[in-house]
Every structure is written in C-alpha cells, then in structure tokens.
C-alpha cells in the first residue's frame with residue numbers, strides 16, 4: 713500500500729516518523745466521530761475505605777472501541793483529545809454519562825458513594841466547567857456529595873488563576889476535589905495549602921514497589937503524613953497486593969483502589985460488587 717519511493721525521495725525520509733504522523737491523524741479523525749457513533753463507554757473502578765473495607769466511591773474511566781482502530785487505551789486517546797480540543801466535547805460526554813449513571817444507581821437504591829470524574833486541563837480553562845457541572849447535577853437531581861472531580865497535579869501546578877477560580881467555586885459548592893497522580897508534579901507546599909482541594913491521590917508509580925523499595929516507602933509515608941497535616945483525605949491508586957494495602961492501612965492512608973480489589977468494570981459489575989459486599993455484611997451480623 714505504501715508508495716514506491718524513486719530516486720528523488722528525500723534522503724531523510726523516515727518511514728517510522730511518517731507512519732506516526734498518519735496514525736495520529738487517523739486517531740484524531742476517528743475520535744472526532746466517536747461520540748456521534750456512540751463508541752465511548754465508561755467503566756468504573758471501586759474505591760475502598762481501608763479500615764471498613766467498604767466501597768466509598770467509584771472512579772469513572774473512559775473506554776473507546778473503534779471499528780478501524782480497535783480498542784484505544786486512554787493513555788493514547790486522551791493526549792490526542794487534549795491537543796485537538798476534542799477533550800471538551802468528550803469531557804462533557806463523560807460528565808453527563810457519569811452523572812446519568814449516578815442517578816441510575818440512586819434510583820436502584822444502591823449506594824456507590826461518590827462517582828469520581830477525571831477532568832482534563834482544557835475543561836477547566838475553557839471557563840465552562842462550573843456551569844456544566846451545575847447543569848449535570850440539576851439534570852439528574854444529584855447532590856454535590858454524589859460526585860467528585862479528579863484533576864492532575866501537573867495540570868493544577870501549571871494553571872492560571874482563572875482555572876483555579878473555577879475549582880474554587882466547585883469546591884465551595886461542596887464537591888470533592890482530588891489531586892490525581894500526586895507526587896509526579898512537584899507541587900510546592902505553600903501552593904498546595906492554598907489550593908481548593910479535599911483529597912490527594914498518591915500516584916500508582918509510588919505504590920507498585922512498596923513495601924520493598926525504601927525510597928517509595930518514604931514517599932508514600934510522606935504523602936500520607938502531608939495529607940493528614942493539611943486535613944486532607946488521602947487515597948492510593950494502583951494497589952495490587954495485600955502487602956501494599958496493609959502497609960497503607962498501617963500508615964493511616966484512608967482509601968485505596970487497584971487490581972487487588974477490582975479492576976475497572978461496567979456499571980453492572982459495580983452493582984455485583986455492592987451486592988456481594990451487602991451479603992457479606994449480612995452474614996457477619
């Protein structure tokens with residue numbers, strides 16, 4: 713399918729580079745159509761209280777399946793969405809879909825706790841997020857305690873006062889604001905203290921090698937201690953082993969999520985986990 717290159721073709725022509733450009737363009741073109749073609753889905757990963765071992769929230773994670781490209785992982789899709797501006801309609805779709813699902817669970821009498829929604833930088837500096845969140849809550853008759861927003865540390869540290877102002881309004885409304893991937897973004901402590909946030913989420917890169925790696929142990933301990941001294945909730949992501957969960961619980965880390973408990977599952981999977989949790993509680997009482 714690739715054209716034959718004659719003698720005059722550029723000597724510096726690099727096939728791998730050209731392929732990457734084409735692939736990027738195709739990804740963007742397909743992504744542009746993903747919403748109208750109904751190709752996006754949300755899956756949910758439960759978040760557990762480390763003391764009670766109960767589900768206290770679920771994180772909504774985006775999944776995209778496309779006929780041509782197959783299943784495209786978020787780490788590949790989100791950067792393209794951010795660079796192309798497509799993250800704005802996609803982010804709005806995620807917000808509406810996650811809040812719609814929160815209402816479905818409430819109507820079924822299921823308590824999943826907060827539905828945590830990942831927010832990309834451009835959504836905050838678009839200036840529309842406060843209004844979009846307010847509309848979604850009204851549309852599905854939700855209270856602010858039914859959702860949480862996750863914003864990455866890298867983004868929050870780079871952002872302008874007006875983006876922080878959007879966060880401040882959401883925080884003042886009573887919506888839980890978490891700093892995602894915490895520890896990877898070099899926050900200054902003085903800045904952190906002034907941010908409108910309730911929760912720090914320890915990045916999974918610091919969790920994977922505990923309790924064996926003493927540097928990561930030191931970092932995890934420090935983030936837990938920092939959260940407590942600032943009066944923030946702290947959650948660990950990427951918890952895969954009982955040893956990691958025990959270590960975190962001993963340190964006083966409040967919450968955790970990860971493959972040890974459950975991977976991200978469709979909404980029906982969350983309902984099943986809640987049912988199992990409830991029957992276990994009944995057996996104990």
Ligand code: C2E
Nearest residue numbers: 773774786787790806830831832950951952970971972976
């Ligand atoms: P994140 O928000 O930090 O989400 C955590 C990622 O870690 C998820 O990957 C999750 O599936 C994965 N994970 C959870 N438990 C474990 C574990 O025990 N071990 C390991 N190795 N991984 C675990 P996923 O779903 O591929 O998402 C990757 C990233 O894409 C997310 O990182 C988030 O930054 C972004 N993303 C996903 N959905 C959305 C969305 O709706 N909006 C925005 N803006 N970003 C999203």
Ligand code: MG
Nearest residue numbers: 771830862892
């Ligand atoms: Mg997240």
Ligand code: MG
Nearest residue numbers: 892893913949
């Ligand atoms: Mg995270």
Ligand code: MG
Nearest residue numbers: 893915916949
């Ligand atoms: Mg992460």
